Amino acid sequence: MKLLEERIQKDGIVRAGNVLKVDSFINHQMDIQLFSEMAKEWKRLFAGKNITKILTIEASGIGIAAVTAMEFGVPVVFAKKSQSINLDFDNYTTKIESFTHKRIYDVIVSKKFLSAEDHILIIDDFLANGCALEGLLHIVEEAGATVEGIGIAIEKGFQVGGEKIRERGIQLESLAIVESMDDETGEITFR
Numbered sequence: 001m002k003l004l005e006e007r008i009q010k011d012g013i014v015r016a017g018n019v020l021k022v023d024s025f026i027n028h029q030m031d032i033q034l035f036s037e038m039a040k041e042w043k044r045l046f047a048g049k050n051i052t053k054i055l056t057i058e059a060s061g062i063g064i065a066a067v068t069a070m071e072f073g074v075p076v077v078f079a080k081k082s083q084s085i086n087l088d089f090d091n092y093t094t095k096i097e098s099f100t101h102k103r104i105y106d107v108i109v110s111k112k113f114l115s116a117e118d119h120i121l122i123i124d125d126f127l128a129n130g131c132a133l134e135g136l137l138h139i140v141e142e143a144g145a146t147v148e149g150i151g152i153a154i155e156k157g158f159q160v161g162g163e164k165i166r167e168r169g170i171q172l173e174s175l176a177i178v179e180s181m182d183d184e185t186g187e188i189t190f191r
């Protein structure tokens with residue numbers, strides 16, 4: 001998506017350790033106009049799919065997922081990161097290793113908000129090694145719901161996540177795929 005690629009070129013900052021900072025328009029300050037254009041693009045890409053619910057993970061996926069849910073006219077559920085392992089039978093649970101914080105979180109979704117009748121579109125801001133998505137897919141599987149697709153704002157194509165997800169035969173639509181980025185020159189190229 002040209003608009004998003006141009007914005008990443010203009011305002012994205014490449015940090016050591018393969019981290020792309022997009023704090024000025026996605027991860028801290030949020031450009032809702034941009035999110036709205038992204039949502040319209042996913043609506044086009046997933047046209048014809050019967051989506052009943054959007055699923056994301058806190059915190060950084062929530063803004064994008066909320067605007068996307070508005071476009072699809074469905075509710076959005078976010079998986080919660082829980083500090084203490086609370087073995088509550090009313091929750092679906094999984095473990096996710098955070099790429100940015102390098103720690104493992106227990107993640108939960110209440111059984112009240114996800115059921116076998118649901119057709120899910122998963123939305124997140126970044127795809128790196130795919131741990132966050134694997135966790136969300138596990139939760140959907142536990143619920144017996146159907147994954148209709150995954151929408152990602154920025155995929156880092158040089159990390160393994162995208163390949164792993166596509167190998168599973170899931171429709172994955174990343175609006176910008178970074179081919180390479182250099183923390184010394186700041187150069188970013190797209191696929």
Ligand code: 5GP
Binds near residue numbers: 018126130133156161
């Ligand atoms: P994964 O689980 O695919 O390795 O990483 C995805 C999660 O880590 C995303 O939900 C996102 O919050 C975070 N993340 C991964 N890479 C980056 C990055 O380069 N920049 C930012 N801001 N977040 C990232």
